[in-house]
Amino acid sequence: MPEHAISPTRVQDYPEWYQQVVKAADLAEQSPVRGCMVIKPHGYAVWERMQGILDGMFKATGHQNAYFPLFIPLSYLEKEAEHVEGFAKECAVVTHHRLELGPDGRLIPTGKLEEPLVVRPTSETIIGAMYAKWIQSWRDLPVLINQWANVVRWEMRPRVFLRTAEFLWQEGHTAHATREEAVEETLRMLDVYATFAERDLAMPVIKGPKTAGERFPGAVDTYSIEAMMQDGKALQAGTSHFLGQNFAKAQEIKFAGQSGQEEYCWTTSWGVSTRLIGAVIMTHSDDDGLVLPPRIAPTQVVILPIHRTDEERTAVLDACRVLERELAATTYAHEPVRAKIDARDMRGGDKVWQHVKQGVPVRVEIGPRDLASGAVSVTRRDRPPKERTSVPLAQFATEVPQLLGEIQQGLFEKARAFRDAKSARLATQADILDFFAEAAGKGGFAHVHVADDPAVTALLDPLKVTVRCIPMEGPDEPGNCAVTGRPVPRASVLARSY
Amino acid sequence: MPEHAISPTRVQDYPEWYQQVVKAADLAEQSPVRGCMVIKPHGYAVWERMQGILDGMFKATGHQNAYFPLFIPLSYLEKEAEHVEGFAKECAVVTHHRLELGPDGRLIPTGKLEEPLVVRPTSETIIGAMYAKWIQSWRDLPVLINQWANVVRWEMRPRVFLRTAEFLWQEGHTAHATREEAVEETLRMLDVYATFAERDLAMPVIKGPKTAGERFPGAVDTYSIEAMMQDGKALQAGTSHFLGQNFAKAQEIKFAGQSGQEEYCWTTSWGVSTRLIGAVIMTHSDDDGLVLPPRIAPTQVVILPIHRTDEERTAVLDACRVLERELAATTYAHEPVRAKIDARDMRGGDKVWQHVKQGVPVRVEIGPRDLASGAVSVTRRDRPPKERTSVPLAQFATEVPQLLGEIQQGLFEKARAFRDAKSARLATQADILDFFAEAAGKGGFAHVHVADDPAVTALLDPLKVTVRCIPMEGPDEPGNCAVTGRPVPRASVLARSY
Numbered sequence: 001m002p003e004h005a006i007s008p009t010r011v012q013d014y015p016e017w018y019q020q021v022v023k024a025a026d027l028a029e030q031s032p033v034r035g036c037m038v039i040k041p042h043g044y045a046v047w048e049r050m051q052g053i054l055d056g057m058f059k060a061t062g063h064q065n066a067y068f069p070l071f072i073p074l075s076y077l078e079k080e081a082e083h084v085e086g087f088a089k090e091c092a093v094v095t096h097h098r099l100e101l102g103p104d105g106r107l108i109p110t111g112k113l114e115e116p117l118v119v120r121p122t123s124e125t126i127i128g129a130m131y132a133k134w135i136q137s138w139r140d141l142p143v144l145i146n147q148w149a150n151v152v153r154w155e156m157r158p159r160v161f162l163r164t165a166e167f168l169w170q171e172g173h174t175a176h177a178t179r180e181e182a183v184e185e186t187l188r189m190l191d192v193y194a195t196f197a198e199r200d201l202a203m204p205v206i207k208g209p210k211t212a213g214e215r216f217p218g219a220v221d222t223y224s225i226e227a228m229m230q231d232g233k234a235l236q237a238g239t240s241h242f243l244g245q246n247f248a249k250a251q252e253i254k255f256a257g258q259s260g261q262e263e264y265c266w267t268t269s270w271g272v273s274t275r276l277i278g279a280v281i282m283t284h285s286d287d288d289g290l291v292l293p294p295r296i297a298p299t300q301v302v303i304l305p306i307h308r309t310d311e312e313r314t315a316v317l318d319a320c321r322v323l324e325r326e327l328a329a330t331t332y333a334h335e336p337v338r339a340k341i342d343a344r345d346m347r348g349g350d351k352v353w354q355h356v357k358q359g360v361p362v363r364v365e366i367g368p369r370d371l372a373s374g375a376v377s378v379t380r381r382d383r384p385p386k387e388r389t390s391v392p393l394a395q396f397a398t399e400v401p402q403l404l405g406e407i408q409q410g411l412f413e414k415a416r417a418f419r420d421a422k423s424a425r426l427a428t429q430a431d432i433l434d435f436f437a438e439a440a441g442k443g444g445f446a447h448v449h450v451a452d453d454p455a456v457t458a459l460l461d462p463l464k465v466t467v468r469c470i471p472m473e474g475p476d477e478p479g480n481c482a483v484t485g486r487p488v489p490r491a492s493v494l495a496r497s498y
Numbered sequence: 499m500p501e502h503a504i505s506p507t508r509v510q511d512y513p514e515w516y517q518q519v520v521k522a523a524d525l526a527e528q529s530p531v532r533g534c535m536v537i538k539p540h541g542y543a544v545w546e547r548m549q550g551i552l553d554g555m556f557k558a559t560g561h562q563n564a565y566f567p568l569f570i571p572l573s574y575l576e577k578e579a580e581h582v583e584g585f586a587k588e589c590a591v592v593t594h595h596r597l598e599l600g601p602d603g604r605l606i607p608t609g610k611l612e613e614p615l616v617v618r619p620t621s622e623t624i625i626g627a628m629y630a631k632w633i634q635s636w637r638d639l640p641v642l643i644n645q646w647a648n649v650v651r652w653e654m655r656p657r658v659f660l661r662t663a664e665f666l667w668q669e670g671h672t673a674h675a676t677r678e679e680a681v682e683e684t685l686r687m688l689d690v691y692a693t694f695a696e697r698d699l700a701m702p703v704i705k706g707p708k709t710a711g712e713r714f715p716g717a718v719d720t721y722s723i724e725a726m727m728q729d730g731k732a733l734q735a736g737t738s739h740f741l742g743q744n745f746a747k748a749q750e751i752k753f754a755g756q757s758g759q760e761e762y763c764w765t766t767s768w769g770v771s772t773r774l775i776g777a778v779i780m781t782h783s784d785d786d787g788l789v790l791p792p793r794i795a796p797t798q799v800v801i802l803p804i805h806r807t808d809e810e811r812t813a814v815l816d817a818c819r820v821l822e823r824e825l826a827a828t829t830y831a832h833e834p835v836r837a838k839i840d841a842r843d844m845r846g847g848d849k850v851w852q853h854v855k856q857g858v859p860v861r862v863e864i865g866p867r868d869l870a871s872g873a874v875s876v877t878r879r880d881r882p883p884k885e886r887t888s889v890p891l892a893q894f895a896t897e898v899p900q901l902l903g904e905i906q907q908g909l910f911e912k913a914r915a916f917r918d919a920k921s922a923r924l925a926t927q928a929d930i931l932d933f934f935a936e937a938a939g940k941g942g943f944a945h946v947h948v949a950d951d952p953a954v955t956a957l958l959d960p961l962k963v964t965v966r967c968i969p970m971e972g973p974d975e976p977g978n979c980a981v982t983g984r985p986v987p988r989a990s991v992l993a994r995s996y
Contacts, residue, residue, distance in 0.1 A: 036567035038628055044564045066542045069534035070648055070664050074605045088597040093607040096591040097652040101582060107572045109591040109614050116607050130536055150568055154595040166568050
């Protein structure tokens with residue numbers, strides 16, 4: 001074995017390390033269709049874990065799922081001017097609805113559509129058109145709907161999970177009678193995302209509003225959660241938009257209020273996508289491959305039988321099956337522990353490294369010697385691959401929930417400590433230039449007071465740095481803009497980003 | 499109230515009755531996008547129930563989920579000649595990847611693609627292309643993958659759930675080393691569908707292979723499950739295809755066998771779709787609206803508080819909440835009973851009828867008198883809306899699992915009795931003409947020996963009747979074809995169909 005399972009290492013070449021981790025963990029790969037990925041079973045199983053937890057959180061906050069059309073007539077997109085500007089550039093356009101077989105055996109598009117259809121890049125316009133029909137009176141409000149769907153945004157430089165032409169996501173779309181309720185909903189869903197990111201993905205995030213230039217096209221306010229990857233760059237992991245009455249006016253989403261007068265609704269939208277899988281990879285993985293937080297790991301404990309003779313095999317496999325059953329009867333995070341025996345006939349070392357590279361949180365080896373001594377050999381994915389602990393077999397299943405909890409918590413704390421070490425509070429323009437200088441090891445999150453002003457953008461653009469958000473937590477700490485000198489109520493977070 | 503909640507009734511106008519049931523149950527509606535439906539929360543909740551059960555059955559039979567691209571390059575479709583013929587007619591074709599805003603504020607498609615992309619009508623070709631990369635040796639087999647996805651087949655005469663341009667489905671795609679294994683898989687999944695239809699949807703089905711003319715384009719054998727709707731027509735509720743080596747040869751899906759020689763894989767595919775929601779509606783619903791089998795009902799028991807004064811309200815709601823908790827602690831079909839209190843402030847009669855029309859299996863009313871007498875008033879959706887039973891409150895929760903089981907079983911038996919009454923064994927050409935004569939009340943399933951022969955099609959075409967399948971159950975009963983007189987090993991089922 002080389003020193004590390006993944007080559008290059010993070011220090012050697014971070015972007016290539018990411019691609020190699022995805023490959024070694026068998027999560028996904030590029031398809032022959034430009035910019036579209038194939039999510040392989042292991043990657044999809046991680047997505048199913050994320051979906052299951054989020055879906056429960058959406059339902060617990062009163063939302064229902066529904067499904068709206070994949071296609072949006074061009075004229076719908078045209079209705080909201082800023083929205084057009086934002087999404088008009090990168091759409092898949094359906095222009096024909098039939099194929100005919102030419103004499104050479106090639107297919108020719110025919111049946112030209114009167115109005116071209118866009119494959120949804122996001123669904124505000126088509127869902128808004130339905131809401132305009134469904135909502136008549138204040139009694140119909142609020143409407144709280146979520147959709148799990150695929151969306152398409154043409155990408156010139158695709159990167160698996162992070163930026164793909166087609167991706168999977170959820171998009172919540174809600175309509176309310178008052179501004180206050182809509183703002184409350186926007187922030188509630190931001191909190192749901194932050195809780196999910198920190199509790200389930202073990203990924204610390206900063207919550208806050210975006211500056212005007214970084215808002216969703218057509219939104220009054222866009223809030224995001226921002227996480228730090230191991231190269232110091234920010235990754236926007238979820239967004240929640242307060243749309244005001246902009247879309248309601250463009251689409252005539254109106255209701256009769258309690259006193260009978262007609263009013264426009266206040267709407268919100270919010271979403272997270274398969275990009276979160278990329279975020280998890282880049283937050284926790286190491287030079288041996290993927291590291292999965294236990295709460296979203298499809299397999300939490302892999303049981304590895306070790307044997308040479310047929311007689312050993314029988315005894316060892318029996319013990320493995322007993323342990324598997326014990327683990328399934330044990331609970332972690334309100335669910336049965338997900339344990340699996342890997343009894344495949346292959347070299348033991350290869351098998352172990354496959355599970356290391358796939359990020360399984362806990363590995364347990366059971367061989368004849370372990371059975372004789374009544375103990376098992378336990379390895380944790382958050383520790384060096386050769387660091388083993390011997391645990392009495394009779395105790396192991398009972399101890400697993402605490403072990404998984406420790407790993408989950410440890411990953412979160414490690415990621416937070418990393419982020420904090422790569423963060424700084426800055427005061428001046430010179431500080432900013434210095435912090436983001438291209439010298440090795442520089443960069444990270446800069447907390448600094450800046451105004452929402454073109455002079456700030458002019459300083460940051462050449463550095464490829466943006467204002468990620470204006471963190472909401474902690475007390476207001478007014479200061480002066482590092483660039484313009486103007487008083488600003490709160491500091492922003494600046495960073496390079498994905 | 500009119501005599502029935504749905505107008506027209508089934509006898510008056512069956513197709514229009516169907517549309518009105520969908521509307522009254524708030525399941526779905528046509529969108530402004532031609533042929534595409536919007537699945538509303540209640541309809542989607544039914545689909546989620548179906549998905550959950552099927553997904554569990556797929557995983558229990560060794561399958562994993564994955565996700566493949568929405569788009570298929572034209573050249574991929576062209577590879578399998580029969581497949582081209584079958585799917586070339588009705589596809590949405592993406593020809594551009596960009597939109598530009600014209601001076602008049604209208605959007606114009608630009609960025610013409612070198613090769614047009616088809617929105618998947620089914621994914622054999624794109625998934626096969628990936629399998630060709632993934633499969634090298636017999637050690638990589640079998641590959642057992644399922645995908646939950648949206649697909650698009652342009653429809654000129656759309657009908658909600660039954661025939662829509664876009665629909666949701668699952669498609670299983672498997673690759674095997676031998677013909678035997680692939681055939682076994684094809685039949686295993688047909689059995690999974692039949693079990694699901696009969697056990698969970700309470701919908702009796704007939705399993706069997708299709709005739710050559712009714713096969714999936716490119717398949718060696720297509721098997722289906724066929725259900726009878728209340729107008730006597732057949733609905734194909736699921737299909738499982740043995741693809742032989744046809745797709746493997748077209749797409750070069752090869753493996754090195756144990757002795758080293760290169761061989762083509764044997765592949766299968768199988769799917770069910772949101773069409774099943776239409777099938778459930780047309781199997782069980784009555785002139786008062788939707789009837790849902792308990793196993794797939796999002797709400798199995800609705801608790802309706804009845805009160806006038808505030809004092810009554812407090813006491814009644816407390817009792818409702820206790821009952822809701824008791825029900826959630828009770829198990830039916832290995833899951834907690836899904837009970838919901840409907841405490842909305844609206845006319846009691848309207849509320850009751852809403853739940854009738856939405857198909858909730860059990861309604862429980864609790865008012866001050868019930869509390870005083872220690873009993874609740876129970877109504878079942880499979881019985882007339884006014885038929886009430888009084889059940890001691892203390893016993894109700896304990897009795898609910900049995901009650902739900904009775905309703906589930908009763909619906910199945912009623913549907914089977916209906917089908918059997920509308921089925922006949924026929925022997926001659928005259929029998930067939932008579933059975934499918936347009937006179938009222940005629941039609942249904944005709945069990946008759948027919949050869950897979952153009953003469954049979956020539957007789958059936960003018961009647962709009964097709965051979966649905968050749969039922970597999972029961973012993974072989976050879977006979978002579980009613981049309982050609984040729985000996986045939988088994989009888990077929992003939993019917994009009996959706």
